Amino acid sequence: MGLVTVNAETHAGGNTWQDLPAAQQPDWPDQEALRDVIAELESYPPLVFAGECDQLRERLGAVARGEAFLLQGGDCAEAFDAVSAEHIRNKLKTLLQMGAVLTYAGSVPVVKVGRIAGQYSKPRSKPTETRDGVTLPTYRGDSVNGFEFTEAARIPDPQRLKRMYHASAATLNLVRAFTTGGYADLRQVHAWNQDFVKSSPSGQRYEALAREIDRAMNFMNACGVNPEEFRTVEFYASHEALVLDYESSLTRVDSRTGNLYDVSGHMVWIGERTRQLDGAHIEFASRIRNPIGVKLGPTTTAQDALTLIERLDPEREPGRLTFITRMGADKVRDKLPELVEKVTASGAQVAWICDPMHGNTFEAASGHKTRRFDDVLDEVKGFFEVHKSLGTHPGGIHVELTGDDVTECVGGGDEIFVDDLHQRYETACDPRLNRSQSLDLAFLVAEMYRDQ
Numbered sequence: 001m002g003l004v005t006v007n008a009e010t011h012a013g014g015n016t017w018q019d020l021p022a023a024q025q026p027d028w029p030d031q032e033a034l035r036d037v038i039a040e041l042e043s044y045p046p047l048v049f050a051g052e053c054d055q056l057r058e059r060l061g062a063v064a065r066g067e068a069f070l071l072q073g074g075d076c077a078e079a080f081d082a083v084s085a086e087h088i089r090n091k092l093k094t095l096l097q098m099g100a101v102l103t104y105a106g107s108v109p110v111v112k113v114g115r116i117a118g119q120y121s122k123p124r125s126k127p128t129e130t131r132d133g134v135t136l137p138t139y140r141g142d143s144v145n146g147f148e149f150t151e152a153a154r155i156p157d158p159q160r161l162k163r164m165y166h167a168s169a170a171t172l173n174l175v176r177a178f179t180t181g182g183y184a185d186l187r188q189v190h191a192w193n194q195d196f197v198k199s200s201p202s203g204q205r206y207e208a209l210a211r212e213i214d215r216a217m218n219f220m221n222a223c224g225v226n227p228e229e230f231r232t233v234e235f236y237a238s239h240e241a242l243v244l245d246y247e248s249s250l251t252r253v254d255s256r257t258g259n260l261y262d263v264s265g266h267m268v269w270i271g272e273r274t275r276q277l278d279g280a281h282i283e284f285a286s287r288i289r290n291p292i293g294v295k296l297g298p299t300t301t302a303q304d305a306l307t308l309i310e311r312l313d314p315e316r317e318p319g320r321l322t323f324i325t326r327m328g329a330d331k332v333r334d335k336l337p338e339l340v341e342k343v344t345a346s347g348a349q350v351a352w353i354c355d356p357m358h359g360n361t362f363e364a365a366s367g368h369k370t371r372r373f374d375d376v377l378d379e380v381k382g383f384f385e386v387h388k389s390l391g392t393h394p395g396g397i398h399v400e401l402t403g404d405d406v407t408e409c410v411g412g413g414d415e416i417f418v419d420d421l422h423q424r425y426e427t428a429c430d431p432r433l434n435r436s437q438s439l440d441l442a443f444l445v446a447e448m449y450r451d452q
């Protein structure tokens, strides 16, 4: 469907994506209500500043050049009722711990980007869901409809777009407070682990690493080195730019440069289901100056990748475009090499990131959607092998995770079994790694990076 016209004055050159086919858009029943919501969103202040997006583009430039590693992670689908200090802190803590592990054990600067403060919309395989003979519209994320399986909840409601804005703003506010207000101080490496260390093998392994970091910091302190970088953390927010009415209404002209920025998040990505070359999502992404990610699944051809570069990174600017590959553990070694080879031969310097989650989902006998930790790890291994054999840079990982002790993916050092899945299966869409599995992954990826 097309997009509701938004304030043309805020969009230099007009919304060129507006009349193109846009996949996976909600079927809003009340267009007038939608128009009112969009008008209101257009009057709201930006959630991020364009200069921060530029800074992240520079950081991702270092990733593309092989000088840094990207850790991108967070919920599959954020939920309004999970906008609480506890959930946000747990997620951030897990990402900070993973970042510390990768930086210290992998000896590489880590760019930290959350799937956070905007990850409220989901593309789905099927438009409807049937339970016990009742068929209803599928859940498309809290920005669109309710998770509850009732007719009323599943009707797309544009008022939810405003709740998405406010939930994102509240989340971002706390994240900024935590990352700049002292909580993310590297001298807190032990504190991030306090509730965890005794009960979990990955917590104990982390504690040993935290002691080493402490010793290194004490040494530097004794030498008179105590840089600002130890006290605060640069942390960025990203989400899938899926519901274009929302993203358009938060797309503004930057007064410094006259360029368009989607100020709903620092980085946005286009998903595997919406990356059609002639579609609205790619056109939208081509018009904004934010760093852009594009998911590439196993059906992507080298020509698709080259055309995406032409469309999204015509200036060949390292950091502008990140390819997030999600092939599946069984396909990554077959499918990735040609893409990397041809893109590299074209002279483009994109950042290559591995999403080891989305190609490795299956349904357990209990009916739970799940992923095996070993498959996740194997896809990352395959990704590293491919880059090693081609002499290119394995630029990072993109992971669905939570800081809570959920039981959604099987395996890991503190093993979750298929029979455990029902215990704390809390995701609204896809299964996430829990904190212990996330830390296990960080240690293993750090080893792979060091061996590379």
Ligand SMILES: O=C[C@H](O)[C@H](O)COP(=O)(O)O
Binding pocket: 076, 122, 123, 124, 125, 126, 358, 429, 430
């Ligand atoms: O997170 C990704 C997609 O939204 C998700 O994998 C789709 O899941 P579905 O196949 O259950 O619709």
Ligand SMILES: C=C(OP(=O)(O)O)C(=O)O
Binding pocket: 076, 123, 240, 270, 271, 272, 273, 295, 326, 358
């Ligand atoms: C939908 C997602 O992934 P993909 O587009 O790779 O399926 C996602 O990352 O939430």
